[in-house]
Amino acid sequence: MEERYDFARLEEKWRRRWEEADLYRCVEDEERPKKYILVMFPYPSGPAHMGHVANYNLGDVLARYFRRRGMNVLHPMGWDGFGLPAENAAIRSGVHPSKYTWDNIALLKEGLQRLGYSYDWSRELATCDPEYYRWTQWFFLKFYERGLAYKALAWANWCPSCRTVLANEQVVGGRCERCDTLVEQKALPQWFLRITDYAERLLADMDQLSGWPESVLTMQRNWIGRSEGCEVTFRVKETGQEIPIFTTRPDTLWGVTFFLLAPEHPLVDELTEGTPYREGVQAFRERLKGVSAIERTSLEAEKDGVFLGAHAVNPVNGEEVPIWTANFVLMEYGTGAVMAVPAHDQRDFEFARKFGLPIKVVIQPPGGDLRPEEMTEAYVDPGIMVHSGPFEGLDSEEGRTVRVPDYLEERGWGKRAVNYRLRDWLISRQRYWGVPIPIVYCSRCGMVPVPEEDLPVLLPEDVEFIFEGPSPLERSEEFRRTVCPRCGGEAERETDTMDTFVDSSWYYLRYASPRDKDRPFDPRAVRYWLPVDQYIGGIEHAIMHLLYSRFFTKVLKDLGMVDFDEPFTNLLCQGMVVMGGAKMSKSKGNVITPEGFIDSYGADTLRLFILFLGPPEADKEWNEAGIEGAHRFLHRVWRLVHRYLDILTFKTQPVPEDAEVLKRLSHLTHRTIKKVTEDIERFAFNTAIAAIMEFTNGLYREIEEYPDAFNTYEGHEAIRSLILLLAPFAPFITEELWEEVGGEFSVHQQPWPDYDPRLARSERITLVAQVDGKVRDRIEVDADVAEEEMERIALSSPKIRKNLEGREIARVVVVPGKLVNIVTR
RNA sequence: GCCGAAGUGGCGGAAUGGGUAGACGCGCUGGUCUCAAAAACCAGUGGGGUUUCCCCGUGCCGGUUCGAGUCCGGCCUUCGGCACCA
CATH class of the missing domain: 1.10.730.10 (Isoleucyl-tRNA Synthetase; Domain 1)
Structure with a gap:
């Protein structure tokens, strides 16, 4: 018998015994109820840190608990292997991203194993393993076949000096983090996944997610941003072109006094081509360089814009209003064009005031009389429609929801429409360390998908890593040159890789049958284990990762590959371990690793300590x-x-x-x-x-x-x-x-x-006696004391009687088994 | 800026459905043991006062209620997300 608590010796001993006994291996067993407990897999950025410990502790406690409640528990672990840091490391220190990543995986794995987490390591996977990413490519092809993957022009951060595309993270204060050059926007043909096709289902199926925190559902709902309104077509007076706009306020159509285009809108160039206004547009665009969309659209941002020298014709009254371009109009939202109603929209109001544009009131508040010259802000609430042609005097809510839409539809000037804030998912990355998009460009056949049997399209090992210029794949002749799968002629490969969120949108399925060579997953194993019963991860993933995974699952359901709508039945979002108020990350240099603590106190102590720090949902300031x-x-x-x-x-x-x-x-x-x-x-x-x-x-x-x-x-x-x-x-x-x-x-x-x-159950309880809500006595009584008895005991307490001297009792409130409150007059 | 959270002792936090504010732990103070120290154990520990008792106290201001950390309205601060960090 060991008398001393020799944690180092006994932890080593049991780690080995568990491994020998293969204690945590799990297999499908139709006889037993299953429980799939999954904690979001980590990006292997280096050795384990306290954030990982805090995360994986939660899943491990639950896995161990549910096993002992007789559940067949699947509790796997893997690695989100692709990502920008590996490529940065290659550029900085010449380490190949592959080596960097696999070395980090080994470090991180060792750390997690020391902590004694009960993973079934036989199911380990890594997204940067060709055996995994061939299936990521396979899914891309399925999306492509269904028309859910398409190519279109999109804006990217561009450093003109480095001649390279920058991630948002690499843009600091509107400038390139390496050379400090002002970042520009450059249009590139890029790949998208059509998530907007699923907007309605992503919203509707939220009613299946009662096991998710309400706050996450709210964030997703707002992110999707469904709004009902009308699409109305305006005509350019000078050229006759038609420009549709989306508005949620068709009731204010008669108040349009100008018309706005996003700065990136193609019409901006078309309309000003060869006109004196061109110069103003150039200057305006120059001012927008290095300004993010968040800053541009901030309600407090200074409104900016220029007149384009053209006019739009309002279909409802034939009025001609000037067309401007403005900083707060986004190409990505709606049609990139908006009708401006300064009297009833705050941003339009500020814009009108700044540039001296007319303001026309068409909604009067009930009993009010707004005058444009006296207004200090837009009136955005409902009211009575005025100066609105056939709708004079109508309630604006009725006008907005019924009458005006009907009117527009009857005359063919517009139609009811639903608009989403959600945009299609841009998955193209002009980077090396990601999944190559399996597409080939043939001069004869055009764009040709790589046949399934030719997957995976492997990342070439022998490439050059420099920050400047095109990505390593684009520069790799050997990678680019291929033959067309259709005609056998010369062809070029797509050199963009996929957003790493694609990799993590389906990994939870792969764990069910991680070694399957013939398909992304074995449907029988997935039918048994999925959906994930308890998903655990950081609140920072509340929107994107979770939304993309939900989208993937729905597409897979449409492909007949799964029979459920939602991948994660229950969700626990835990807070972050922070250091000096900031989240632990290698780039901030505030990473605390568990190793030293395990050496000094043992893994059990560290696990216990971190769990004891506070509730899972709360952020935890690291303090040892x-x-x-x-x-x-x-x-x-x-x-x-x-x-x-x-x-x-x-x-x-x-x-x-x-x-x-x-x-x-x-x-x-x-x-x-x-x-x-x-x-x-x-x-x-x-x-x-x-x-x-x-x-x-x-x-x-x-x-x-x-x-x-x-x-x-x-x-x-x-x-x-x-x-x-x-x-x-x-x-x-x-x-x-x-x-x-x-x-x-x-x-x-x-x-x-x-x-x-x-x-x-306790046999005795403490009865709290209050006078006017203030505790005056505590009396120990039998737990099953009757209500009348409680009142009697409280009233007979000497302390209470002293407090009641000279006062009249108005009423007595009795909370059974807890408290008596005597209220005086 | 917009969306979502969070603010409670010296510190991490507890209070699960509106009912004893401060469980548990850290730290600190005093004590026991010891030649001494460490460890361990015991006691105390929100602030204040006229100290058998009373007053104040859960970011700030107001409200609802017999009773508010908890509910409502308004603010302040901090954190997360904002579509190429993952």
Whole structure:
């Protein structure tokens, strides 16, 4: 028997034993209920850091808990291997992205293994493994076949000095992070996935996501940004061209006094070609360089724009209004053109005031009389339509939703339309370290998809990494030159790679059958394991990753590959581990790694400490003060169990069966089982641990005073329950202690302890007596005290009577089993 | 700026359905043990006062209620996301 808590030795011992016993391997078993618990896989940026520990702790506790509740648990781990940092490393230090990534994966894996997470490592995957990314390419082809992947012009950050495309991250203050040159926007032909086709379903199916935090659903709903309104066609007076616009306020059509185009709108160039206005447009665009869309569209941003010398004709009244281009109009939203109604839209109002454009009131507030010259802001609320042709005097809400849309449709000037803020998903990246898009360009056949049997399109190893100029793939002759799969003639490969969010949009499916050579996943395995029962990940992924994964799942359902609509039934979004208020990241240089702490205190201590730091959803400021406390607690448990083992070794006095101490032990045990069980179910791991600490403190008090009481059924039950309850949180020490108390290997395979509600219930409660809502006395009473009895006890309390002297009782509020409040006049 | 969160002792946090604010832990103070120290154990620990008791107190201002950390309205600060970081 080991007397000292030698965490290093025992953690090493059990790590090996678990591996030998293949304790966490899982296989499909139709006889048992399954539970798929998944924590978002990491980008391998280096060794494990505290953020990873905080993340993966949560999944591991749940996996261990549900296994012991008899569930067949799938708890896998893998690597989101592609990404920008690997390529930056290659440029900076000449390390090949592949080596950089696989080295980091090895480091990170070692860190996670030291922490004792119960993954089925046989299912490990990496998105940068050709065996994985061939299927990412395969999915691209399926999307392409269904018309869900298409190529179109799109804007990219362009550094004119480096002649390269920049990620948003590489643009700092509107300038290139390397050479400080003002970043421009450049239009490139790029690949998109048609997520907007699924906007309606992404919204509608949210009613299946009752297991998601409401805040995440709200963010997604707002991101999709569905709005109902009308599409109305204006005509350019000078050229006769038709320009459709989208508006949610058709009731304000009679108040249009000018017309706006996004700066990137092709008509801006067309209309000003060879006119004196061209110069103004150039100057305006120059001012927009280096200004992000967020800044441009900020409500507080200074309005900017220029007149284009042309006019738009309003279909409803034939009025000709000037066409301008303005900074706050986005090409990506709607049609890139808007009708401007300065009286009833704040941004239009500010623009009109700045450039002296007319303001025309067409909605009067109820009982009000707005005059354009007196207005200080736009009137955006409903009211009565005025100066609006046939709709004079109509309620604007009726005009907006029914009458005006009908009117436009009857005359063919416009139609009801739904617009989304959501844009199609731009997946093209002009980078090396990603999945090559499996498309070939043939001079004869045009764009040709790579046949399935030719997948994967492998990334060439031998390429050059420099920051400037075209991407390594584009410069690689060897990669680009190929033959057309259709005609066999000379052809060129697509050199764009895919956004890494594509890789992570389907990895949860691959875990079901990670070694399948013939398909992305085995439908039978997926039918058994999917959807993910509990998904866990950072709140920073609330929108994009989760939305893209939902989209992928829906497309897969349409392809007949899965039979569910939503990939993640329940979602837990945890906060981040922050350092000095900022999230831990290598680029900020504030990464704390677990290794040193594991060396000094052991993995159990670190796991326990991080869980104890606070609730999962909250951000956690890293502060190592307190880790000693977690270690001290494990030491206390260790010593308590050994004290108990000592008692068993020596003969002890028999304890009478009705002894109060035995009742107290039972109550303490069952109360704790109840509390810990309920807390785990609601992810309150910090309070579950606090309850186990209280349990330990309570047992200490009893064992000091009544050691004999521990050589009884109640004593054995208490000690064994302590070990069983602590096991999901501190898997190593509990395995050792379990063995020492004669438990059967493994503690992690023991059924979760049950509690007896009668024993968990307290017999006495504290009755709180208040006068006018202020606590004046606390009286201990039987738990099953009647309401009238509570009132009588409170009123007879000397402290209460003293407080009531000279006052008249107005009423008495009794909260059964809790409190009596005496209200005076 | 827009969308979504969060603000409670010296610190991390607890209070699960409107009902005892501060569980549990850290830190600190005092004590026991020791030649001494460490460890361990015991006691105390929101602020204030006229200290058997009373007052104040959950970011700020206001409201609802017998009763508000919790609900409502308005603000402030911090964090996350904003479509090429993942």
